Amino acid sequence: xxxWLRYADQLTRQARQAARELAIVSGEKKQRWLRRSAxxxxxxxxxxxxxxxxxxxxxxxYGLNAAAIDRLKLTKPRLEVIAHALDEVAALADPLGEIIxxxxxxxxxxxxxxxxxxxxxxxxYESRPxxxxxxxxxxxxxxxxxxxxxGKEALNSNLAVHRVLRDALIEVGLPEHAVQLVxxxxxxxxxELLKRGDRIDVTIPRGGKSLIERVAAEAKMxxxxxxxxxxxxxVDESADHDMALAILKNSKCxxxxxxxxxxxxxxxTAVAExxxxxxxxxxxxxxxxxxxxxxxxxxxxxxxxxxxDDYRTEYLDLILSAKVVDDVTEAIDxxxxxxxxxxxxxxxxxxxxxxxxxxxxxxxxxxxxxSTRFNDGGEFGLGAEIGISTDKFHARGPCGLRELTSYxxxxxxxxxxxx
Numbered sequence: 001x002x003x004w005l006r007y008a009d010q011l012t013r014q015a016r017q018a019a020r021e022l023a024i025v026s027g028e029k030k031q032r033w034l035r036r037s038a039x040x041x042x043x044x045x046x047x048x049x050x051x052x053x054x055x056x057x058x059x060x061x062y063g064l065n066a067a068a069i070d071r072l073k074l075t076k077p078r079l080e081v082i083a084h085a086l087d088e089v090a091a092l093a094d095p096l097g098e099i100i101x102x103x104x105x106x107x108x109x110x111x112x113x114x115x116x117x118x119x120x121x122x123x124x125y126e127s128r129p130x131x132x133x134x135x136x137x138x139x140x141x142x143x144x145x146x147x148x149x150x151g152k153e154a155l156n157s158n159l160a161v162h163r164v165l166r167d168a169l170i171e172v173g174l175p176e177h178a179v180q181l182v183x184x185x186x187x188x189x190x191x192e193l194l195k196r197g198d199r200i201d202v203t204i205p206r207g208g209k210s211l212i213e214r215v216a217a218e219a220k221m222x223x224x225x226x227x228x229x230x231x232x233x234x235v236d237e238s239a240d241h242d243m244a245l246a247i248l249k250n251s252k253c254x255x256x257x258x259x260x261x262x263x264x265x266x267x268x269t270a271v272a273e274x275x276x277x278x279x280x281x282x283x284x285x286x287x288x289x290x291x292x293x294x295x296x297x298x299x300x301x302x303x304x305x306x307x308x309d310d311y312r313t314e315y316l317d318l319i320l321s322a323k324v325v326d327d328v329t330e331a332i333d334x335x336x337x338x339x340x341x342x343x344x345x346x347x348x349x350x351x352x353x354x355x356x357x358x359x360x361x362x363x364x365x366x367x368x369x370x371s372t373r374f375n376d377g378g379e380f381g382l383g384a385e386i387g388i389s390t391d392k393f394h395a396r397g398p399c400g401l402r403e404l405t406s407y408x409x410x411x412x413x414x415x416x417x418x419x
Contacts, residue, residue, distance in 0.1 A: 007184075008192035011147050012199035014177035015120045019145040021175045023117055027094035029172060030141050034090035037168040038083035041133065044164055045076045051160035052129065055153060062153045064127065067257025067317050072127050072154055082130050085384045089137045092382075095401045096143050110412045115405045117143030119201035122193055123386065124149045124215060126207035129157035134384035136165050136179040142404040145178050147193065147200070151207065152185035159183065190215075197221040204399070206387040209314075224395055224403075226387040228314040229259030230340040231372045234331045234357070236348035237270040243369060244275065244347040245282055250371040251345065253286045257316045259388060260343050260375045264311060265322040266331045269295070272324045276300055288318045295324035311338040328353045332360045339363065341390045343375040364390055364397040 041048070052074040059069050100113040121144045123135050132148055139146035150158040162181035170176050182189060194203065197220030205215040206226040216223050233251050235244045251262035267275055276299035283290055283300075290296075290303040291310045297303050303322065310321045311334070325331045328346075335344050345367035346357040354368045365375035365388075375398065377385025382400030389395045395403035 004186060004189045004192050007189060008196060011180055011182070012120070012193070012196045015145040015147050015180060016199045018175035018177040019117065019119045019143075022140065022143050022145060022178055023096075025143070025174060027096070029174060030094070031090045033140065033168055033172045033174050034086045034137055036172055037133070037137070037165050038086040038090075040164045040168055041079050041083040041086070041161070042076075045079045048079060048157065048160040048164070049074055049076065051156040054156045055129075059153060064153060065257075065317060067255075068127055068153075070255075071257050072129065072157070074129055074157055078130065082133050085134060085378065086137050088378070089141050089384055089401075092141070092401060094141065095405050100407055107416050108414060109416050112410045112412070113407045114410050115402070116408050118404055118406055119144060120199060121146045121386075121404065122149070122200045122203040122221075123147070124190065124203065124205045124207065124211065125387075126151035126211065127153045128206075129154045129161055131206070131386075132158045132161045132181070133165065135386045136162075137384055138386050138399075138401060138404055140174070140178050142401045144201075144404055145175070145180075147180050147182065149182040149190060149193070155185060191218060194218045195220050204387055222394070224387070224389050224399065225391050226259070227342070227390040228340040229261065229342040229388070230264065230312065230314050230338065231260060231262050231343040231375075232264045232266055232331075232335050232339060232345065233262045233372065234266040234325075234328075234335075234344070234346045235268060235271065235275055236328060236331075236346055236350060236353050237268040238349040238353070239268075239271065239275075239347040240349065241271070241275055241278060245278055247345065247347055247369070247371050248279060249282055249286065251373055252283075252288060252320055253318070254371075254373060256318050258373075259314075259316075260372050261316070262345070262372050263313065263315055263319075263321065264334075264338070265320055266325050266334060267296075267322070268328075268331075269324050269326050272296075272299060276322075276324075283320065286318065288320050290320050290322055292322040293324060296322045314340070328356055332357065335361055335363070342388065343367065343372040345370060345372050364388060 098115040102112040125131050202222050203219050204224045205212045280300040291306040292303040341363045343365045344363045377398035377400050385398040
């Protein structure tokens with residue numbers, strides 16, 4: 001048996017046992033773990049920030065750009081935000097045991113659907129050490145054991161955060177292996193874990209397109225995919241220009257390195273002459289590079305000429321593609337052809353246009369007169385999230401507690417037999 005096969009066997013065996021124990025743990029005990037973990041993240045901030053500094057020093061060698069390094073960075077204020085997110089998850093209702101629906105059959109048999117954990121979650125993610133805490137919190141709260149595999153860029157940070165979470169598990173009496181962190185970045189181990197459909201119930205990859213494609217191809221268990229965020233802001237002819245500028249600025253510039261940041265601006269031809277020069281001034285001030293179509297470049301002359309590939313690209317940086325469209329139909333067609341079914345926003349005062357956009361844009365989240373940045377578990381009231389699924393099965397959009405559960409049918413009788 002190879003080293004990686006032995007390690008995969010150990011991780012999955014321990015996770016399976018922990019999942020069995022977690023399924024019957026009280027909600028109060030899980031709350032205590034979440035709150036204690038939040039306390040320890042703040043109390044042991046120096047330990048975590050010191051480990052994070054090693055990753056930040058090595059980051060340029062991994063080819064990380066400024067936005068990616070920002071995602072990687074942990075500070076005491078950021079750890080306080082992560083801790084607050086754990087407290088918010090603790091305050092959420094426990095989904096386990098929830099009765100989804102219940103009926104009594106003519107023969108007196110009571111048939112109920114009850115919410116239950118998925119079991120063991122294998123979660124793969126890149127360069128975001130805050131996700132270590134978020135994912136662990138959601139999985140344990142929903143009764144699942146989780147195997148975490150972060151990217152090599154954040155290994156030291158992830159190990160430090162995991163030590164805090166593990167110590168809190170032991171302190172409150174929960175299974176130590178409810179949250180396990182893979183302590184190597186060897187790709188071979190990922191392959192071994194993806195074969196373990198007998199012990200892992202679902203894999204959730206959150207990262208670059210190549211990672212997700214590899215997981216989808218190799219996994220022997222269901223996969224909830226977090227694909228590209230090629231998100232759009234469409235400025236309709238009836239849009240309030242000040243509102244549209246504010247939404248565009250927030251969608252693109254607030255945190256350009258996240259998946260719900262806008263990557264493409266679409267502008268109705270009727271307002272291109274008046275809106276695009278205003279947008280150009282704002283984007284230039286924010287140091288955003290623009291790649292636009294010929295009609296866009298009439299009003300933003302310093303923009304580069306956009307290629308077909310530009311419109312398909314998730315830049316995760318201060319780069320924006322732009323196109324002038326004839327109407328809402330062309331905007332929707334463009335999103336269908338080039339988008340990633342993640343998040344798309346329309347800015348409009350026309351109810352008909354808004355309703356068409358809602359009905360015809362096939363994305364996990366559709367915004368009307370709001371920033372794309374709101375497609376987020378916390379902003380949607382889910383607490384933290386484990387990812388934003390661009391799938392339709394089994395979950396779509398931000399994946400919170402309920403998205404990490406399944407259900408079982410329970411039939412209670414008094415001796416009924418089928419005729």
